[in-house]
Amino acid sequence: xxxxxxxxxxxxxxxxxxxxxDFFNGFHDAANSxxxxxxxxxxxxxxxxxxxxxxNFIAFLxxxxxxxxxxxxxxxxxxxxxxxxxxxxxxxxxxWDIVTWLFGLPTSSSHALIGGMAGAAVAKAxxxxxxxxxxxxxxxxxxxxxxxxxxxxFTIMMLVLWSFHRVRRVDLLNKGFRRMQLVSAAAFSLGHxxxxxxxxxxIILALLIxxxxxxxxxxxxxxxxxxxHTAIALGTLFGGWRIVHTMGSKxxxxxxxxxxxxxxxxxxxxxxxxxxxxPVSTTHTITGGIVGVGATxxxxxxxxxxxxxxxxxxxxxxxxxxxxxxLAYLPFNLFG
Amino acid sequence: xxxxxxxxVFFAVIAVVCLLMVxxxxxxxxxxxxxxxxxxxxxxxxxxxxxxFAPVRPRRRAAERLIxxxxxxAPPVTMEAGSPLRPPPAQVPRAERTEAASTKTDx
Numbered sequence: 001x002x003x004x005x006x007x008x009x010x011x012x013x014x015x016x017x018x019x020x021x022d023f024f025n026g027f028h029d030a031a032n033s034x035x036x037x038x039x040x041x042x043x044x045x046x047x048x049x050x051x052x053x054x055x056n057f058i059a060f061l062x063x064x065x066x067x068x069x070x071x072x073x074x075x076x077x078x079x080x081x082x083x084x085x086x087x088x089x090x091x092x093x094x095x096w097d098i099v100t101w102l103f104g105l106p107t108s109s110s111h112a113l114i115g116g117m118a119g120a121a122v123a124k125a126x127x128x129x130x131x132x133x134x135x136x137x138x139x140x141x142x143x144x145x146x147x148x149x150x151x152x153x154f155t156i157m158m159l160v161l162w163s164f165h166r167v168r169r170v171d172l173l174n175k176g177f178r179r180m181q182l183v184s185a186a187a188f189s190l191g192h193x194x195x196x197x198x199x200x201x202x203i204i205l206a207l208l209i210x211x212x213x214x215x216x217x218x219x220x221x222x223x224x225x226x227x228x229h230t231a232i233a234l235g236t237l238f239g240g241w242r243i244v245h246t247m248g249s250k251x252x253x254x255x256x257x258x259x260x261x262x263x264x265x266x267x268x269x270x271x272x273x274x275x276x277x278x279p280v281s282t283t284h285t286i287t288g289g290i291v292g293v294g295a296t297x298x299x300x301x302x303x304x305x306x307x308x309x310x311x312x313x314x315x316x317x318x319x320x321x322x323x324x325x326x327l328a329y330l331p332f333n334l335f336g
Numbered sequence: 337x338x339x340x341x342x343x344x345v346f347f348a349v350i351a352v353v354c355l356l357m358v359x360x361x362x363x364x365x366x367x368x369x370x371x372x373x374x375x376x377x378x379x380x381x382x383x384x385x386x387x388x389f390a391p392v393r394p395r396r397r398a399a400e401r402l403i404x405x406x407x408x409x410a411p412p413v414t415m416e417a418g419s420p421l422r423p424p425p426a427q428v429p430r431a432e433r434t435e436a437a438s439t440k441t442d443x
Contacts, residue, residue, distance in 0.1 A: 133362065140361045144368060147350060151375045276365060295343060 010083045011211050015204055017090045019231040021097075022200035025109040026056065026235020028097050036259035036290070037185045042178045049237055051182070052189040057233035059193030065220040066277030067195055071202025072209065073216065074134025075114055076121040081210040084332040085120045086203060092116030092325025099320075100313060107313040108281030110199050114138055115318035117203075119325030123333060138279060142314065145269055145280040149288025150295070152265035157296040160257055177256040184263035191270025192282045193232060199279055200228040262289035284314065344384035351376035 034048040043051060076085070093109065093116035100107040114135070121129035167173050204224045208214035214221070266285040273280040354373035361369055 136360055137362050137365070140357055140365075140369075143353070143357055144361075144372065147354060147372055147376075148368075151350070151372055151379070154379060155375065272368075278365075295346070 007083070007211055010087075011207060011213070014083050014087045014090070014207055017087060017094075018200050018203045018207070019227055021090050021094050021109070021113065021203070022197065022228055022231035023235040023238075024094055024097050025196050025200070026053075026232040027238055028101050028109055028235075034185060034189075035286070036263055037181055040178070040181065040256045040259040042181045042256060042259070043185075048185070051185060052192075053233040053236040055186045055189035056193035056197070056236050057229045059190050059197065060225050060229045062190065063194035063198070063274045065198060065201060065225070067198035067274055067279050068201035068205055068220050070134065070137075070277045070279055071113075071117075071199050072206040074131055074137070075117050076206075077125075077129050077131060078209065078216060080121050080125045080129040081206050082124070083207065083210065085124050085329065086117070086207050086210070088120035088123070088329035088332065089113070089116035089118075089325045090203065091328040092119050092321045092323075095324045095328075096317065096321040100317075107317045108283050110196060110279050110281050111138075111142065111314070111317045112321040113199055113203070114279070115321030116325035118318075119322035120329040122322075123326045123329035141273065141278045141280050142284065145273065146284040146288030146291075148269040148272070149262075149266045149285040150292035151288075152268055153262045153289035153292025154295055155292075156261040156264055157258065157293045160261060161296065174256055177260050181256050181260040181263065184260045184267065187267035188263040188270070188282075188286065189236075191267045191274065193229060194274045195270050195280060196282060197225075197228040197232045198274070200231065201225060202279075204228070258290075258293040262286060262293045265289040265292060281314075339387065340384045341387045344380050344387055347376045347380035347383060351380060 034043070034045075034052045037043045037048045037051075038045050042048075090113075093112040096107070096112040096116070097109055118130055118135070164173055201220050201224050204227075205214065205218075205220050208221075208224075209216055209218075263286070266282070266289040269285040269288070270280065270282060273285075351373045354369045354376055357369040358366055358373075
């Protein structure tokens with residue numbers, strides 16, 4: 001009897017691919033969590049990246065694993081999940097992430113993953129493989145999460161403006177907000193680690209369930225939690241600077257107070273979504289926050305051309321990753 | 337009284353979008369679009385009131401706006417001496433005054 005079966009080898013390979021996706025997620029998405037800190041020159045890029053990576057990693061100490069359960073159980077029917085489906089789904093998501101990274105577009109790795117999983121599952125078993133209620137919940141929050149960020153970003157910024165409009169020492173005020181931005185950036189990175197790392201945990205959990213290494217109702221094993229957080233933190237450390245530029249300066253110009261407000265709003269949205277077990281995009285929430293802050297000045301302060309490019313990228317993410325994953329699964333169909 | 341600006345309309349549209357999202361949201365999370373719609377409505381009303389009651393600046397004539405932007409140039413003020421419509425010296429364009437001064441020196 002061989003010590004390690006072919007399935008186990010395949011399982012290990014797909015786990016490595018899943019962790020690579022997590023690394024890319026950190027590389028691609030986590031850059032957003034430091035965009036405002038870097039663009040307002042509160043931290044140097046290298047320090048900002050290390051700061052974000054640290055809070056990405058320690059997120060596992062704070063949040064549960066509800067998002068992981070949603071990914072593992074509420075997207076694709078359990079009986080359709082297999083190593084090949086998850087592998088093709090991951091290929092779709094990673095390929096989409098790389099394409100959008102090359103174009104400097106801040107899309108959502110999370111939605112690429114969901115689109116990829118759905119595409120591979122449909123290629124295997126048709127549209128009946130999808131769980132409508134789970135996908136509906138995710139789709140609703142694709143719309144609501146940026147609105148959440150926008151409205152809370154606007155509200156926080158207005159509260160700050162009302163509270164401090166009589167202060168004459170603008171330099172001191174700015175200094176204070178620069179310090180507070182460190183806290184808000186940390187909170188946002190925490191939220192990012194909590195929500196995004198759990199998506200990879202969900203994928204690995206689905207793999208373990210599909211290969212009968214875990215029960216459907218089982219808790220996420222600690223090694224999965226730690227490896228997912230390590231991968232996303234390392235991805236953040238290597239950073240995606242193209243997107244930092246788009247998020248931090250192209251949508252609207254930010255001052256430290258604006259950066260702090262946008263990040264706090266986005267962190268709030270992420271904390272809420274993670275608590276509710278909804279996988280949302282960090283990119284969507286921070287973009288909403290930045291637009292909300294820009295809107296306190298006037299709507300024309302927001303560069304709607306760039307913002308609409310971002311929205312198009314969102315709209316195309318799920319179909320794009322779906323199509324790539326569907327194509328990636330075809331060889332498995334052909335060769336059984 | 338001013339008129340309601342684009343920001344108020346923007347927040348009103350967001351409120352409508354949130355309300356439209358109530359139906360597809362799972363029942364246990366429906367309070368989220370309701371709360372967001374409430375917040376958007378609040379800001380739409382506040383920003384709208386701010387627009388309405390903000391001190392109104394007199395609207396510039398279209399031609400003045402175009403002159404300020406440099407799209408067209410101001411017509412030269414040419415009036416004959418002794419005309420009752422001659423503007424006071426401060427309103428005579430600088431270029432014209434310089435020209436007049438140089439004419440005097442030549443004479």
